[in-house]
Amino acid sequence: MFSEWINATQTNHGLEHATIAVFIEKYGMQTIAGRASNDGFYVLGDVDTSLLLECAKEALHRMNNGKKELAISTYCGTNILITGALTTIFTSLSGYFYKHSNWLEKIMNALTWSVLAVVLSQPIGCWIQKVATTNGKVENIEITSIDEISPMLRKVHTQWKKY
Numbered sequence: 386m387f388s389e390w391i392n393a394t395q396t397n398h399g400l401e402h403a404t405i406a407v408f409i410e411k412y413g414m415q416t417i418a419g420r421a422s423n424d425g426f427y428v429l430g431d432v433d434t435s436l437l438l439e440c441a442k443e444a445l446h447r448m449n450n451g452k453k454e455l456a457i458s459t460y461c462g463t464n465i466l467i468t469g470a471l472t473t474i475f476t477s478l479s480g481y482f483y484k485h486s487n488w489l490e491k492i493m494n495a496l497t498w499s500v501l502a503v504v505l506s507q508p509i510g511c512w513i514q515k516v517a518t519t520n521g522k523v524e525n526i527e528i529t530s531i532d533e534i535s536p537m538l539r540k541v542h543t544q545w546k547k548y
Contacts, residue, residue, distance in 0.1 A: 392520065395421075395518060395519055396520040396522065396525075396526055397423065397424075397526070397543055398421035398426070398456075399453075399455070399456030399457075399520050399523065400421075400444060400541075401420070401421045402456050402457065402519060403444035403455035404419070404426075404444040405417055405419055406458065407440040408436070411440065416430055424543065425541045426540070426541050426543075427539065428538070428539045428541065429537060431537060432539060434533050434539055437539055438528070438531050445526075454521065456515075459507060459510075461510065461519075463514050463518050464510030464511065467509050467510040467513060468503055471502035471505060471506045471509070472499050472503060475499060475501060475502040476499050476502070478498065479491075479497070479498040482494075525545055528541060529542045
């Protein structure tokens with residue numbers, strides 16, 4: 386039961402990324418965010434409901450036709466989390482390794498290690514999405530509806546296909 390919930394959330398997370406990628410491709414960069422759940426995903430932003438539905442259906446179609454990489458997004462919260470964690474760890478380690486340096490050297494070393502952490506976090510974050518937080522295999526889900534919860538919040542509902 387729990388593994389089904391995890392799989393559904395991972396699949397909807399991938400579809401959420403793909404939907405936002407298609408939306409941005411068609412309508413330009415937006416201030417937009419998403420969050421997946423086991424029965425769909427939420428989209429926060431000034432987004433027209435009918436355009437969102439069109440983009441979600443197109444994303445699902447593209448993914449079903451081989452574009453599974455749309456499930457991975459460099460803008461994902463996973464990447465933000467990894468960036469914060471690595472930056473904290475690397476900066477802390479620089480303080481430990483350079484504890485006998487003067488204050489300017491400590492700052493320069495901390496900045497250098499922080500930049501390295503940010504650079505490394507993108508491929509690591511995308512890898513974690515690929516192996517743990519998203520799923521590009523959307524063959525068994527369908528989009529059922531979209532609710533406009535508020536002017537800035539929509540929920541795209543999905544369900545598993547019944548055979």
